[in-house]
Amino acid sequence: PRAVPQARKASLARFLEKRKERVSSA
């Protein structure tokens, strides 16, 4: 994870945020 380039952080942050929503609504 330390090697995740800055450019992918936004995609990753968005994925984690959406996942949180999916898990809580399941």
Add this chain to the structure above:
Amino acid sequence: PATAPAASPGPPYFNQETLQQRFQMLIDSARERWTYAIFWQSSVDMASGNSFLGWGDGYYKGCEEDKRKRKAASAASAAEQEQRKRVLRELNSLISGAGSSPPDEDVEEEVTDTEWFFLVSMTQSFVNGEGIPGQALFAGSTTWIAGADRLAMAPCERARQAQVFGLQTMVCVPLGSGVLELGATDLIHHSTEIMSKVRSLFSFNSVEMS
């Protein structure tokens, strides 16, 4: 998985926010149930000068399997699940700041096969015509693979990996500055409607994208 090579900064081919809107307009309004969309961006490897496709951005909508597998036993082994959760915890710390707060409960939930496939995609890249995305760009034509058996037999590690993780459909559409990939756990045969939407939403040139 292999790490993507260092890319030249290059021109800003797209704006992530407008790209997200395009992904959502494409997938959320589609008649079919697509699991994810990924834009593979064409870049140049600074070390070798070779062009390659690397992660541009993606949109994970999810699928019915996500809900089922979080409630039932996962197809992945306990050790595999533990590894996925460990990686997710580390990624979560990376994004939210290590030690800033206790980990969210959702991080401890099962990481489904399709979620894992999408996450791993962020580390992948395809050089000069390799893989289904690279071949689609090289040939300048759409590749549509429908059926787990066809994915399993495809001459592409990514397609075979997709099948292992439960996907049944993979589509790669070449665009001016990269490739749009769509994936689904449903079996989806060629749809002129979705192709028409792709053309209208993503038929941009580099000036419009930047």
